[in-house]
Amino acid sequence: MTSKIPVIAQCTVTNSLQLGGLMVEELTVYLARNKDLVFPHRHNFYHFILFTEGSGRHSIDFEQFEIEPWQFYFMSPGQIHTWDFGDDVAGFVVNFDRDFFKTFLLRPEYVHNFSFFSGLVKDEVFVLEESERAAVLHIFARLLNNVDDLDFARVSLLYLFHVLEKQRHLPKAQDKNLYNHTLLRNFIDLIEVNYSALRLPKEYAALLYITPNHLNALSKEFLGFSAGELIRDRVVLEAKRLLVIHDYAVSEIAYELNFNDNSYFTKFFKKATGLTPDEFRRSMDITQK
Known part of the structure; x- marks a missing residue:
């Protein structure tokens, strides 16, 4: 795509x-x-x-x-x-x-x-x-x-x-603790590369050689979000980006983002945004005119 x-x-x-x-x-x-x-x-x-x-x-x-x-x-x-x-x-x-x-x-x-x-x-x-x-x-x-x-x-x-x-x-702790800052930077970089395939914090923690609890604690302390929220938000962002391309059916976007079926993708998207994919697409039609 x-x-x-x-x-x-x-x-x-x-x-x-x-x-x-x-x-x-x-x-x-x-x-x-x-x-x-x-x-x-x-x-x-x-x-x-x-x-x-x-x-x-x-x-x-x-x-x-x-x-x-x-x-x-x-x-x-x-x-x-x-x-x-x-x-x-x-x-x-x-x-x-x-x-x-x-x-x-x-x-x-x-x-x-x-x-x-x-x-x-x-x-x-x-x-x-x-x-x-x-x-x-x-x-x-x-x-x-x-x-x-x-x-x-x-x-x-x-x-x-x-x-x-x-x-x-x-926060001063972020300035002083270069190791933790580097871990978080690497976590964000890994999400960018793997968000469509890896959805669980434990999968990213394994790549970083730390525990899921450690990753989640760092994410909450320095970024204000749980590790799971960061992963979810990146998937939602990509879904939004693809939805503003009107040639793509919602089912195609679900497949591109590695969802098992269209209904699961729709539930995921609505839970995160309050809108179905089609409702979001229509709202963007209005705001971009």
Whole structure:
């Protein structure tokens, strides 16, 4: 089954003068060039925006957010995005390729340690604290003026990520216990690869060489969800993504997601969302017009 939700490559949205896998731009300029990009789509690159002013809304993986001044949102490759921005929006936008840090960091996956690159929507949208706003604006101004110096840009982005992570006041235990954080990161990565085949926390715990109770405790302590909820939510998310592709029958989606039959998939989906698959599909018809 091939997704028909368009995947947007960075070359289609980026100013051609900005090369090297990075784009940094004022939001008004970016939106003027990409004013038609309001339909549901995915990116094959990392993308984030800071709104300094404006109104409207946007959604990431079907969760909607109202724009407010000093709001950041982050998106990882593969997430579904729509937006409806007012004419008054201003701010900054940054796109960078998956391999942008590959030759710069000994461990390029280091960026996944930042909470806003977790792939969990609840971590990806937040408001910048007033005490950090002047410093963050200074970082963006320097990025705009030095975007062709890729090493400078990489250092500046990493510094920005650390500033943002620090202001989020995450539990100190998460910062101190690198082992547990690594376990959770690996758990999330394993879900991403295996969600259609492996549905039980004990199956993931075995792959991580820990007990199911340990995995569940870590998940609840640091992420606020049980291990089972994280697995279920990823399956539901993929079901939603496939349901907005109207060419696919519900039975085809059930088969793609490894459910034994259509009725079991429908019960699973309704228990998680309160809607049947067909009801969800109809609701998306309304919200996307």
